[in-house]
Amino acid sequence: MSINVTTAADAATAQQGDERRWLALPILLIGAFLPVFDFNVVNLALPAIRSDLQATSSDVQFVISAYAAAYAVFLITGGRLGDWLGRKRLFITGIAGFTLASVLCGIAWSPSMLIAGRVLQGLLATAMAPQVLASIRVLFPAGEQTTALALYGATFGLANIAGQIFGGVLVSSHLLGFTWQAIFLINVPVGLVAIVGSVLFLTDTRAEEAQRLDLGGVVLLSLALGLLVYPLVEGRQMGWPWWLVAMLLASPAALFAFVTFGRRLTARGGTPLVELSLFFEPGFATGVIMAALFYMLSAFYLTFSVYLQDGLHIATADAGLRTLPFAVGYFAASFASARIMQRLGPRALTLGFVVQIIGFGALALSVQVGASGYIGAALLVAGLGYGIVLPSVIKAVIGRVDPRHAGLASGIAISTFQIGAALGVAIIGGVFFTVLGEASDAASHAQAFCAALSCNVLLLIGGCILSLWLPGERRPD
Numbered sequence: 001m002s003i004n005v006t007t008a009a010d011a012a013t014a015q016q017g018d019e020r021r022w023l024a025l026p027i028l029l030i031g032a033f034l035p036v037f038d039f040n041v042v043n044l045a046l047p048a049i050r051s052d053l054q055a056t057s058s059d060v061q062f063v064i065s066a067y068a069a070a071y072a073v074f075l076i077t078g079g080r081l082g083d084w085l086g087r088k089r090l091f092i093t094g095i096a097g098f099t100l101a102s103v104l105c106g107i108a109w110s111p112s113m114l115i116a117g118r119v120l121q122g123l124l125a126t127a128m129a130p131q132v133l134a135s136i137r138v139l140f141p142a143g144e145q146t147t148a149l150a151l152y153g154a155t156f157g158l159a160n161i162a163g164q165i166f167g168g169v170l171v172s173s174h175l176l177g178f179t180w181q182a183i184f185l186i187n188v189p190v191g192l193v194a195i196v197g198s199v200l201f202l203t204d205t206r207a208e209e210a211q212r213l214d215l216g217g218v219v220l221l222s223l224a225l226g227l228l229v230y231p232l233v234e235g236r237q238m239g240w241p242w243w244l245v246a247m248l249l250a251s252p253a254a255l256f257a258f259v260t261f262g263r264r265l266t267a268r269g270g271t272p273l274v275e276l277s278l279f280f281e282p283g284f285a286t287g288v289i290m291a292a293l294f295y296m297l298s299a300f301y302l303t304f305s306v307y308l309q310d311g312l313h314i315a316t317a318d319a320g321l322r323t324l325p326f327a328v329g330y331f332a333a334s335f336a337s338a339r340i341m342q343r344l345g346p347r348a349l350t351l352g353f354v355v356q357i358i359g360f361g362a363l364a365l366s367v368q369v370g371a372s373g374y375i376g377a378a379l380l381v382a383g384l385g386y387g388i389v390l391p392s393v394i395k396a397v398i399g400r401v402d403p404r405h406a407g408l409a410s411g412i413a414i415s416t417f418q419i420g421a422a423l424g425v426a427i428i429g430g431v432f433f434t435v436l437g438e439a440s441d442a443a444s445h446a447q448a449f450c451a452a453l454s455c456n457v458l459l460l461i462g463g464c465i466l467s468l469w470l471p472g473e474r475r476p477d
Contacts, residue, residue: 018139027197028132029155035125040163048180059111065233070122072418073225079130079411087131088204094128099191106184133410147338153391154334207404217273224254232422282471287396293463295417296424303452311445325376329383346470349392353464356385364453428455
């Protein structure tokens with residue numbers, strides 16, 4: 001009897017939405033903002049960290065990669081835990097732990113302690129981040145999810161931009177006498193606001209009849225993702241030693257073992273970590289592939305930065321400002337994307353990919369012929385396409401998933417983004433540095449940047465073609 005009552009309540013929530021959903025959304029978006037912000041904000045603080053802690057080059061590289069690897073590997077597990085234990089509980093646990101880990105980073109007196117704090121940040125972010133998309137999927141009715149996802153996409157962009165801009169500001173402003181420590185300690189008041197807001201406004205949801213966590217699946221999937229992600233994150237910086245290549249080659253075997261284990265568990269009546277049936281849901285697998293292709297474009301930030309600073313010898317702060325047209329386009333499109341998705345449905349993705357193809361193609365042409373006056377306009381167009389695609393591709397992944405698997409699907413979506421970003425840096429970054437070789441002149445940097453942009457355009461064309469395979473929207477009764 002109690003199961004039927006719960007089912008009816010969930011059905012009503014799915015149709016009408018949670019009554020406090022718009023109060024909860026800003027709190028949830030803090031959970032989306034912090035992991036991305038903390039990944040990016042460290043970049044401009046690395047020289048200060050290296051000087052103050054007497055860190056080696058390997059140490060400061062690991063400050064970034066340790067966070068990225070821990071975050072990417074355990075996102076799916078974090079999403080599954082939310083389905084099982086309750087998404088509000090996991091969100092509060094994650095954000096409280098993330099805040100404490102930020103304090104540990106801020107008071108670190110050695111590189112080892114800072115790296116340990118970054119690993120903890122990454123692990124606890126995996127408890128927090130998947131609950132954001134999962135809660136949006138469950139708390140908001142279908143008609144409002146496009147608006148909520150558009151705001152989620154805008155938050156992603158804000159976190160990327162704020163990390164690039166405010167990292168240098170926080171370090172140089174000496175807030176309360178801190179330098180690099182400020183980039184971590186700023187999370188404390190933000191985290192406290194999110195914790196209080198979660199208690200007051202966030203409704204707890206979880207999967208009906210959720211079973212215990214598949215620990216064997218957690219171990220095998222973590223092994224498979226670790227074997228894939230760590231070489232992608234560290235490979236270029238370490239010169240691809242044989243053992244990293246061996247890890248990369250072993251990852252498909254570990255993934256096969258995970259899938260086999262999950263099938264056997266299902267045959268015995270158990271619940272695997274990842275419900276493989278999800279990938280047979282209309283549009284889900286296509287959405288995951290598009291998400292990976294789309295987020296491989298993260299290599300653009302790396303290649304554009306190297307082109308500006310090393311090729312054109314533009315100062316770090318000015319190089320950051322050169323990306324503002326892209327940011328302006330991104331924000332404008334993010335806020336308009338809800339209406340675009342409502343009117344065009346899955347074809348909004350096609351439109352976004354086409355606009356990005358035009359923008360990056362025009363950027364490559366402008367750099368190639370030396371028409372610097374058109375670079376800002378090309379970046380603006382590329383940003384418009386990016387702002388349309390991001391919320392649309394998230395909706396393609398999670399929009400049709402059963403609410404009981406919302407956390408799992410959200411973990412898969414965000415994990416796919418992280419793996420895509422690592423793949424992009426490894427592959428497209430590799431193309432850039434291979435074309436550049438040992439050259440240091442502006443023309444060689446321009447040629448290498450155009451080669452990287454060509455790779456971006458090819459990925460976007462692939463995403464555009466895949467978007468045509470997406471099924472039409474489900475219409476609510």
